[in-house]
Amino acid sequence: MSGEAKAVKKGNGWRLSLDAWAVLVAFLAALLVRFGVFKHVPW
Amino acid sequence: MSDVITVPQVRPVQPVLRFLRVVPGVILLAAIGYAGKLLEQNVGAYAKAHHWTFPNIEYVLWAIVLGLVISNTVDVPEIFRTGVATYEFWLKAGIVLLGSRFLLGDILKLGGISLVLVAVEITGSIAFMTFLGRLFRLKPKLTSLLAVGSAVCGVSAIIATKGAIEADDEDSSFSIAAILALGALALFTFPVIGHFLHLSDRAYGLWAGLAVDNTAEATAAGALYSDAASKLAVLVKSTRNAMIGFVVLAYAIYWASRGQAQSVGNKAAFLWQKFPKFVLGFLLISVLATYHFFNKEQIGALANLSRWAFLLTFAGVGLRTNFREMRKQGLRPFAVGAIGEVVIAVFTLGLVAGAVGDGSHGGSDPRAAASTKVSSVYVASIGLFARPRGFFESAQSAVKGHNRAARENSKNSHDDRQAIDVDFQRGLQIAAGRQVVNGKSEEKERKEDHWKNRHQEFACLGHLIYGFHSSPSSNRIRADRPTPS
Secondary structure, eight states, X not given: OOOOOXXXXXXXXXXXXXXXXXXXXXXXXXXXXXXXXXXXXXX | OOSSOOOOOOOOOOHHHHHHHHHHHHHHHHHHHHHHXXXXXXXXXXXXXXXXXXXXXXXXXXXXXXXXXXXXXXXXXXXXXXXXXXXXXXXXXXXXXXXXXXXXXXXXXXXXXXXXXXXXXXXXXHHHHHHHHHHTTOOHHHHHHHHHIIIIIHHHHHHXXXXXXXXXXXXXXXXXXXXXXXXXXXXXXXHHHHHHTTBOHHHHHHHHXXXXXXXXXXXXXXXXXXXXXXXXXXXXXXXXXXXXXXXXXXXXXXXXXXXXXXXXXXXXXXXXXXXXXXXXXXXXXXXXXXXXXXXXXXXXXXXXXXXXXXXXXHHHHHHHOOHHHHHHTOSHHHHHHHHHHHHHHHHHHHHHHHHHOOOBOOSSOHHHHHHHHHHHHHHHHHOSSOXXXXXXXXXXXXXXXXXXXXHHTTTOHHHHHHHHHHHHHHHHHHHTTOOEETTEEHHHHHHXXXXXXXXXXXXXXXXXXXXXXXXXXXXXXXXXXXXXX
């Protein structure tokens, strides 16, 4: 039996790391607080 | 039968679908975290109403315990797993937001102390773990992974190092299991030891940040002690995290020199790739807070957002810890890790005692006196950062002042910062080996003495110029004598 496999080059694209996402989300939240979208965050 | 194998084409998962996969797990994290918060509020009140003696258990512990119970009994169902794995994301976002509660000056001051401690801790830990690995005849790369995991930052460091030194999957699984199991143990033992030794928030926070391996566990161990301890633990742990690139690079170069890993081409790019970006986010938000980009209410709101993020993290720490899975990984790496962790914990406790004082709450408690003795032995034996003579009196006065100030102001972030700022200055003076008397350092008093003497000399000169009599001996007047009018 002969096998044939095509190597498909996977496109990596431009992806952000988990750290970068965490920083972005944190900054977005900080901006929302800063510009009054979230005026009060209860605890 | 066809002789061509058709490989099924894997379609990339759509972003929306990926997001939807995460949702159930995140809801589970939030539900467990919030249940922990409710339990903290209600169990204490219920026990008080029924006159029961019941310790005040913080939401952090409730959330972790609830997660542990689920993980080790019914296990986490498949549908929740992707979302539960996001706890690290929440941890990092929470740390970035926590940056708003630090002024840049605090970070620079504390960062200076913690950087020295972290450098000593990393060097000592790697050396000891390497020695221990050789003693127990572990595979060299497994030893390297365990050393990096316990010296720098747990799982992230192990994963980063695994790729750089081309270690086996089995080795990294062993090390990750050992580090996670030991992190779970540290979570419960550190606060108990801290309370037993009557460590101050600052001393405990430094210790937890230096000795607990994973960032999530270090944050939780700090939060189980106090809010102030948690902040410090996060700061010190982030300093450790920042070192990850350098340590991994050193290991990569070492293994490449032995022909067992690929050599590193662009070292700067390698360092940047391994550098934890959330540390930069933490610093950046701290810069914004320092330059009043946020007002007091907004900083309070950001601090609460950070608490919510940590709430999800703590639930995730419990859900992720599965003791059955860890047991499968074998005993030897765990034994090496456990011995190493105990030695590192004792070593770092000594470093902290040397750097910021014994940290006891003081008072007439005999256990506090005992812990002071333990710390005295430490400082006398290690003697790295402090001059033992007259050290403890000054450290205790500073620590007492700090504890009072920190408790009174713990609800107010600005005042809290000021209290901590004062405390940092005292801590720095103590760390530099200067005695602190009545809130003034010896050196400051010496300077004041010097200027008082200068002032008095000028006054005497004035007397001479304007024809008043002044004997040579009276030209130099001691500061404790009244200044001539």
